[in-house]
Amino acid sequence: MKIKNLSFQSLLSSKPLIACWGFFDGIHQGHQTLFNKLITIAKTNNYETCIISFNEKPQSVTDEIANQVLLSKEDKIKRINDFGINYYLEIEFTKELSRTSPQQFIAWLISYGVKSVIVNRNVRFGYQGQGTIKTLHKSSLQVYLCDDVFVGNHDKVSSTLVKQLLQNKDIINANLCLAPNEYYITGKVVHGIKEGHTIGFPTANLELNTNYALPGVATYITVTQVDDKWYQSMTVIMMRNNVPLVETYLLNFNQNLYDKVITVKFLTWLRDNLRFSSLDDLKVQLRQDLEDTVDYFKNNS
Template sequence: MKVTKINNLKTNFNQEKKPLIAIWGFFDGWHLGHQMLLKQMQDLAKQQHYQTLVVSFDVKPQNVLLNKNEPILLSNQDKQQFLSNQQVDYYCELKFSHELASSSAEEFINWLVANNVQAVVSAKDIHFGAKGQGNLATLQNSPLKVFISQDVFDENNKKVSSSYIKELIVSKNITHANKLLNRDGYTVTGTVVHGIKEGRALGFPTANLALSDNYVVPGVAVYISQTEVDGKWHQSMTVVVLRDGKLLVESYLLNFDQDIYDKVIKVRFLSYLRDSVAFDSKKALIEQINQDLVQTITYFKNAT
């Protein structure tokens, strides 16, 4: 996969002038809906002898346009890693700025055409270009060949979208969120930092994460999880706690006794275990954690 990062629409990336079919969007999560769009593009590429192009943005457009800082499901590095395993030929990451946002739909189409994009796969309700003035009709009246994508719905007849999956994660419905993400589990990355060492005092030392990106954090609760250290995944329990007004992710790795401070690790949320509640005594809390541990071990035994 050829990766190009571009600051504006004056830059071309397809020097080979190979005929391309493209999709574009922020693609937060690369969920089932995005994967369906990707597959449709790949199928058409094989049938009509195109190379595939994915165009994305370095930040969520709304964060720039509305001066927000909305959390994400996937970092740019996560996205690139996902696509590197999907047999995509070209990946172009556009720097989203007010300058880019002011570009007209026609300017964006002209940039695609200048890079020998001959076809696109688009949603029916697409809006693009300055103030979202470009739509499906704009594409259909352009030199591009346009194929319309199909929406994906879950068993509750809810359209699969990044915002829907974020709602599921925040409401602790990790199992359903993972199903719609169509991956092993919703994953966050961070550096292990020193905490208040409450878990260690109880006999359950946790790896406390300083998240590397503004990830969506699951609701306050205890979760069955896996934690990756130095490329190896370990069974774990992860608690999300609210401390000083901030959601924190703390992971207890089973059968693990290493100093991993300052290491970059990943935590993969697999299943909700229980709400995080206050206990009357230290003894009661330890008893509950041991029960959590039994449930976690059983979960992994049943998963094999």
């Protein structure tokens, strides 16, 4: 896959391009359906595929909302590459760009050699979302439609839905939206207050490498990757001084983790966090958590 930042040189494609655009946070089932249809149409029409994304969520520029994401940029590009996409084009999203008219955007696509696009029937693009499916049909572009994907109680799969499910601690349904992948985070292990060491439950304190949209404050059953090997684990997300803190306890593990970059994959909610009157009470609860975690993996081998 050829990766390019926004510039106005030709992509040098020898074939016409079929493109789709979006931030594609999480590469959920809706995105996967879109990419697969993109590839199918390209093969049928002898096109090359092009995915157009942005360096950050458009809403974070126009609404100044914190740019919390489900995937790091590096992981997103890797996952897109796994689909066999020919070109990944990234645009720096600015307030100036947000004022681009639908007609200007279409002209920009055509200048890059895009002949066809694939969109949702409710697509909105250009300044204030003025561009619609009708706008595209009035252009010289060939337009293909991709249907929404629904899960659970007829909820449309979207990055917003996944984030809501995570915030509600509904890891199982969030992972259904992300299938065949699960929600995960990556970070470097750094020194914490080391309270776990004093009670026999040493945890890895993560310094996250991305501004992740984290699950709600609670304790979860997870698996953790260290040096390409996966370990059963349980992970707590808490708030300390209004900053989210992620700590992971790896089962049957006694190596030094400091400064290692590890990945934590969330499987299910274990319990809400509790307040304890003493470290002894905390130790009793952690022993129960460990027993419940071991039982989970026995029943979900």
